[in-house]
Amino acid sequence: MLEVKNLKAHIDTTDGVVRAVDGVSFTIKPGETVGIVGESGSGKSVLAHSIMQLNPKPPTFYPQGEIIFEGKDLLQLQDKELRKIRGKEIAMIFQDPMSSLNPVFKIGDQLMEAILTHHHLPKSKAKQRAIELLTDVGIPDPEKRMNAYPHQFSGGMRQRVLIAIALACNPKILIADEPTTALDVTIQAQILELMKNIQEKYGTAIIIISHDLGVIAQMAEKVLVMYSGRIVEKGDVEDIFYRTSMPYTWSLLRSLPRIDSESRNRLLNIEGHPPNLIHPPSGCNFHPRCPFASEQCKMVDPELTKRSPEHYVACILSEMEFKEAKKRMENVEREGDLNHV
């Protein structure tokens, strides 16, 4: 349904060109959930905004790539045509429910605006639809709540309203950019549950962006792991979490404190910081922080290659080599622990 082909989104700054998204390809089918995971600055939000063409141009420009939605390349469309797709065919939920709603308009009006922009309906019908939507997203007493202002809602409730607005025109794709990062865990559980129910009911495809590997594991069927503007591993959710083949993904999983770990295992230190995207490192972008990096990694920029039908990895280590490297490292760790005692 949506196909992103070798997309590059670069941003012009006074210091040079930031390669925020640097050659990303993926597809999404109807009713599917794709998760994009990465740390801050990995380009995941720029990627999501590119699909909606929401990055300000300039400074953002797209030197290469296509975003094909229902046969049309979104990068080539005029503003007028884009506006027909935005909100109607592809809708978006943003991270911060506190600032995404207009504080001076009533919830009901903002919801009706979303409906009336794309449909010629009498106001009474739009109102009816708005109330339906609020019921759908689980807001109690929706008729009364239509007249409330955003400040009268808590964070979780506002996120529900934003989901209602996004759903107003039955979009085919819903892009959720860190939808629960600003919320407490119990509220996060409610919102994720709601998103799943809505997907079942309407058959919406969801692109969920998060830095939280747990959220991705819970929601996504397919996962893209991003690092410094590129996809470094992609595949089914089980491939990514159980048959991890890229050192970056593996390190991320190892650096996560686990609720189920027996003893106080030491977390894996990923040394250093995410790279500067104006002057990315030579070779593989991850090599300065990679525990398995060799001399070759400084020279060769690995391409995303197929490991199994759905599993792609950007690393020069083959599956066997990676396994051995992990084993070697675990042995070193064990010795380190013994020395420590």
Next chain:
Amino acid sequence: MSEPLLEIRDLNMHFPLKQGVFQKTTNYVKAVNGVSFTLNKGETLGIVGESGCGKSTLARTIVGLLKPTSGDILFEGESILQYHSKELHQLRRDVQMVYQDPYTSLNPRMRAGDIIAAPLKAYNQRDHLRKRVLELMELVGLKADDYKKLPHQFSGGQRQRIGIARALALNPKLIILDEPVSALDVSVQAQVINLLEDLQEELGLTYLFIAHDLSVIRHISDRVGVMYLGKMMEMSDSESLYKNARHPYTNALLSAIPLPYPLKEKKRERIVLKGELPSPSNPPSGCVFHTRCPFATEFCKGNVPTLDENNEADHYVSCFYPMENKQEEFIRQ
């Protein structure tokens, strides 16, 4: 057992809500409501709870930034609430704090070295100032040439290291960490957690670690307290809390965490709490959790449970009907 360093006894911190022309007090926000615990030397106590549960207010009260409404705080056996300014000055040398936001807790116009030197100057320890600062910087993993850099030249994780070095400058006994890693990325978070653990081992520090992330708390804490609406809901050693959580709220929190295991996630049964956090200015009657508790009865609405209810050994739970936990079995599968 080791000796207690910090004792909190029935601490209350109520903020008055004022209204009208005469600013008459109409109500109170009960941010911390009858919290008691003991923190032993060399131990890490984790306090976990959602936003608005009073965990940060608790921290601020302990370092003396807020004067509690009632209750007592004993540091090394002495009540700090009776302290005068001179004694408080001494206390602040022993109790230091690391803040959540590494972007706003450092003065943007001061150089990293001067930020770390500030507490030393405040206590007139000017001998070998530069040497001591460099020592501290090395301790937290900063380079010597970072001395002259300004905060904006550092990344989030490095700034948090500066904050930690500043807290360590006066050789404190207790460090209160208020969400020290929640603003950081996963990979950097691991670096800071490892650093905190190393420092504790090396310097024999005692931590009061406040966070909303149960996995981080489990990783670093010896004992854990779970707060909800200003009250302590459950408190026990870390192993026992996570293996055998007995309060329905703790269980709901544990089950709400998404785990990085997709197959288990699909089968997992959650306790999804209904509704939102009630307002702390008008908390529910009886057990404060009864409005969202899936197991609440009429009895819970009228009676207030205490932390001594149904306790087993060192595992305290403030609930009339504590449950047997299935969460851990599930995780083990």
